[in-house]
Amino acid sequence: MTHTRYQLGENVMQQQLEDVLVLMQLGSGLYFELNDSGRITLQTLLAGGDEAACTDALRACFDIDANTAMRDVMMLITELCERELIERV
């Protein structure tokens, strides 16, 4: 069974600035910031990882339990999709 893969939304730009990843939708002009845990999650997703991989990546960097990490990952993915910052491939 293959997992869902994601890519940046069309016309979404990203840039790492110090400890923040910024995203902008060129069409709407909306400008977003992702903190470090959000950046790790997004980069893991864009590298082809699934939700479990994101959870593992977060737990490798932060002292966080698996359930909390998974819940946060799912929430972020939902929000990124709703805002069309990422889209399913």
Next chain:
Amino acid sequence: MQLRLNGAALRFEGLIARQRVQSTLACSFLPDSISPLEPPLSARTSIPPTSSIRTISAALEGKPLQLRVQHGLTESYVESARVKAWIAADGSTADLEIADANEVEINHWLFGPLLILALARRGVFCLHASSVLHDGHAFVIVGDSGAGKSSFARVLDQAQVNKRLTDDISPMTIENGRLLLLPRFPQLKLSQQITDASADYAVSGLWALEAAKLDVPGSKRRLRSTDLHFRLMRHTVASRLFSTSDARRWWEFAAAAQQVLAASDHNYQLQARHASSNVSAAMLELYRTSMPTDQ
């Protein structure tokens, strides 16, 4: 985990809602006025037959204000029913068709959107900013309308503290890792004798002015990289006219520029902005307490 959207404050939409008439210089074509930009931008203006304009107007009736269509190797946009313009993808040529135009209106288009877009396609982005020269480096002053950009630069210039380099429009580019100011945008707001038309200036600082209430004390703080990146983009002129490829260059420009500026940017609350008798003194004091002394 946080996805932060700073609401209205971080919204680019409708950013530059108007274009100012930049020039009423007594010339109709760009090459003479923007020299020594290399290669020069060649521009042609034409006033097509009335029947053509009527056709265009009819076709555009009720359509969105901006209309992008492919036109051979060039990308064109239409700003209004009376105006049709083409700019080459490499920013080398611009064509303008405008109905019933006088010289002032033609110059408005040539020295406004067309020149700014042509420059953007060459990697030169025009900030809505003034700038001054300090110890051989340019300091750029940005802020919303009414924040005091022009006043600040003028006060410093008149007090012979810093020479004013640009006013209102400040073209900048990245070259060999350096952020350069090209103080040659044709405009009447700035007296020509206070600029050296042949010089570029390395930009080493950015001041973001904000008008503060009179009862709020002035303050300054370093801008975070994200704030600086955002401000560089927010204060870019005509960004709403950028094509997707223009916007991608713009994004990369801002990212590169913020790296150069990160060490010396400042943010001011401009106190006493509206206390006219004290504006000059307040600005000079602001300058004295904020200008880096190790430049």
